[in-house]
Amino acid sequence: QKEVEQNSGPLSVPEGAIASLNCTYSDRGSQSFFWYRQYSGKSPELIMFIYSNGDKEDGRFTAQLNKASQYVSLLIRDSQPSDSATYLCAAGLISNFGNEKLTFGTGTRLTIIP
């Protein structure tokens, strides 16, 4: 089982609709969660982070965290063609031994159809 799992896609969403991206993680000790966006041929850039259960909104983006079910999701409202990219989920933790770790999923490719 991968530590952070994402559906690789591609996920196709019509322009103006809501895009829903999901991510599950295996380590219950994970404490911090991030969503990075990576355009083709570019490096990843952070778009959202969330530490507590519940929803966190930032403009058209909403991150949702459910620690009991060990999943994180990203909702993109009013999807635009410029949202077409690969979205990487990452989970961070510090173990009882003091080891710190940030693990990325393999990413979900999102295509917004005009």
Place this chain on the structure above:
Amino acid sequence: KAGVTQTPRYLIKTRGQQVTLSCSPISGHRSVSWYQQTPGQGLQFLFEYFSETQRNKGNFPGRFSGRQFSNSRSEMNVSTLELGDSALYLCASSWGTSWSGELFFGEGSRLTVL
């Protein structure tokens, strides 16, 4: 504010050779992390340095090594190159440790091993 700078951007090597990649973090950032990105495996963590100390290391063979200098610049070295080492190598800097906050990625060094 200058971003993360990686050099060289592209390089071609042959099997058995070694390579050194360089990363200059954003001014004031003390943490530098290295990742290998391939289409099939996504972002794989190599190692993280914080204030010249290696804080964490991923599951890569000993051929992969790194270091960080007093000015926070970092280098990674891969010895005895193999075909499977062909990948995009990304460096990311952050003010604190990688698991707790935003990572700023460089454009990457694309290594091709023939």
